[in-house]
Amino acid sequence: MPDMTPKGDAAEDQNKNHTPAMPADGVGLWQIFLIFLRLGLTSFGGPVAHIGYFREEFVARRKWLSDAGYADLVALCQFVPGPASSQVGMGIGMALGGLRGSLVAWLGFTMPSAIVLAALGMAFVGIDLGSIDGVIRGLKLVAVGVVIHALLGMARSLCPDIPRAILAVLAAGLMIASDTVLAQFAVILGGMVAGLLLLKNKVADDADRGSAPRSATGAIVALGAFFALLVVLPVLARLDPTGLFAVIDGFYRSGALVFGGGHVVLPLLQNAVVTPGWIDTETFLAGYGATQAVPGPIFTFAAYLGAALHTGAGGSGIVVSALTALVTLVAIFLPAWLLVVGLLPFWDRVRHIPSMRAGLMGVNAAVVGLLAAVLYDPIWTGANLDIFDIGCVILVFAILQWRIVPVWAVVGLGAVVGYLVGFF
Incomplete structure (x- = not known):
């Protein structure tokens, strides 16, 4: 992550946009954990909102x-x-606090929704979403405002000229026309090629600060573990009569092979737990519904599924359910963490090479377009906004733009207003 200040007066204006203002005494692990815990309690709206x-x-x-x-x-x-979004959080934690920072960032962001969903899995019940429909709608409107605010801020910084603005618009159009994982790859790769061809003369004006080098040894170990587990876990699953490694393999594979994240993981999880008969379809769908009502990453659905695997075994079953929920939660997030740890050191080395910077400038413009496409569909089109809703979104945007109150307070206000409107 960025960490090398440009020299000279000519870089002063540039640093206003690109210089991280890290505290003089660094960032402690507890501080990272508490910030991400608050985000885990208030970040509704899905990956793009996160x-x-x-x-x-x-x-x-x-x-x-x-x-x-x-x-x-x-x-x-x-x-x-x-x-x-969870990998972005891990990467931020790693930039601020190293390996331990990535772990505490994940723990803080994941823990709130994981605990709630594990408890629901142990109770073997979903929740009646109709009873809190107003609250959920209010939170969705806040998420729309947050995404619009973030998108415009990124667009101002990452698409400051006509070539990059055009690139972002083309990327958004492609994603809207063909919302597939293949289209996402095409957008990112196309952005890099366009940057290499068209943006080399912009690199000096868009210089980013370097970062302290990280050990490549640990990165190689992490990448080796990522691929080794894909091979070893199926073998252990066949040899283990208890079925524990079969569960771990199913959730690890679901986390390792899903592109696009979020809702895309559902078919993989369904194949992992419903097809073998471990959980019935009704229980699976009830947990998925509950996952929509809690903040944080959708992958915490794994905690619900893990807890539900052993529900109904009496007092000792509560302990077993809790432990299984922990195992499935770690298993589904472990590949994501291994990839972040394994790729970031190499990413930090290559992203500062001038030609790579030009390519990444194109990629970043394409990412703005990608996020714009997701804002349009499914966030905007799926919200079915009326005049009152649009007014609420504008109000949320204004509050964030002028920093009237913190984001967590906006989330709480959205939940209260949504409940009152739904009640009356």
Whole structure:
């Protein structure tokens, strides 16, 4: 992540946009954990909204990361398998606190929704979403406002000229026309090629600060573990009569092979737990419904499924359910963490090469278009906004733009207003 200040007066204006203002005494692990815990309690709206919440917290508010460095991280996480927003959070934690920082960032962001969903899995019940429909709608409107605010902020920073603005528009159009994983790859790769061909003369004006080098040895070990587990776990599953390694293999494989993250993991999880008969379809769908009502990453659905595997075994079953929920939760997120740890050191080395910077400038513009496409569909089209809803979104945007109250307060206000409107 960024960390090398440009020299000379000519770079002063540039640094206003690209220089992270890290605290003089660094960032402690507890501070990282508490920030991500608050985000885990308040980040509703899905992966794209999470990216908006992260940007508001670490780029716009605290200025610990630059827009360019943050967008580079988002681009990397969009390109590799796994839950993109959780991987962005792990990457931020790693930039601020190293390996341990990545772990506490994941723990803080994941823990709130994981605990709620594991408890629901142990109770073997879903929730009646109709009873809190107003609250959910209010939270969705807040998420729309957060995404719009983040998108415009990134567009101003990452698409400051006509070539990059055109590139973002073309990327958005392609994603809207063909919302597939293949189209996402085409957008990112096309952005890199366009940057290499068209943006080399912009590199000096868009220089980003370097980062302290990280050990390549640990990265190689992490990447080796990622691929080794894909081979070893199926073998252990066949040899283990208890079925534990079969469960671990199913969730690890679901986390390792999903591109696009979020809802894309559902077919893989269904194949992992419903097809073998471990969980029935009704229980699976009830848990998925509950996952929509909690903040944080959708992958915490794994905690519900793990807990539900052993529900109904009496008092000792509660302990077993809790432990299984922990195992499935770690198993589905482990490949994402291994990829972040394994790729970031190499990413940091190559992303500062001038030609690579030109390519990444194109990628970042394409990512703006990709996020714009997701804002349009499914966030905007799926919200079915009326005049009142649009007014609420504009109000949320204004509050964030002028920093009237913190984001967590906006989320709480959205939930209360949504409940009152739904009640009356």
